[in-house]
Amino acid sequence: METLPIYISAVFVLTTLLTALFLYKAGKNSKPFIIAALIWLALQTVVSLSGFYTITKGVPPRFALLLMPPVIFIIILFLTKRGRSFIDGFDLKMLTLLHIVRIPVEFTLYWLFLHKAVPQIMTFEGRNFDVLCGLTAPIIYYFGYVKNIFGRKVILGWNIICLLLLANIVVMAVLSAPSPSQKFAFGQPNIAMLYFPFVWLPCLVVPVVLFAHLVAIRRLAK
Secondary structure (H helix, E strand, O other): OOOOOHHHHHHHHHHHHHHHHHHHHHOOOOHHHHHHHHHHHHHHHHHHHOOOOHHOOOOOOHHHHHHHHHHOOOOOHOOOOHHHHHHHHOOOOHHHHHHHHHHHHHHHHHHHHHOOOOOOOHHHOOOOOOOHHHHHHHHHHHHHHHHOOOOOOHHHHHHHHHHHHHHHHHHHHHHHHOOOOOOOOOOOOOOHHHOOOOOOOHHHHHHHHHHHHHHHHHHOOO
16 A cells, blocks of 8 residues: 555545535534544544554454444434434535545545555446446536426435445445455455545545435435
8 A cells, every 4th residue: 555656645635625525514514513524534544544454354344443433423313303403404405516526536446446455346447336426416416406407306316326326336345345254356355445544435435425315315305
């Protein structure tokens, strides 16, 4: 990982910060929410730099600690009355635009593949079609919320499809990572997610994208 060109890490760091900014704007500038997200990023930075996630023989795998706490937090928000009241205040237009971050994420994954840090199946040359969500997000935003041409069902359907594409890449990433549960890519496993700054993908970017879809689906399905 030390031999990676600096531009790969730089692009990904900027992408993560852009994701946090979109989340902040979508949450009507909720300072406690964004502060918690930044503290979580800082904590995972320290933990990953210690080499904690590079130990891959344990069960459950240590990288589960990157994704599971944010997912549990999202579940709590949706299951509690106060949490639902909070998420219903998010701006759907900004949550839709947020998905453009998936474009630089996919380019980052492709560059990592070229440097043998992730398998091909995790890129748009393999089985990852998530970049389509980023490319279509501005279209959904413009024709759905600015011009009001796309109806609620179209926007809802887009969110559901993109949520399934997100689930697809998450499953492939988990099953390609070096661990006792690895099923794919034994020749070129997903090792990038075990190192800084790429731990930020499962610990923040993916949960934020998941959160954006779930909030939109909840609101649009009402």
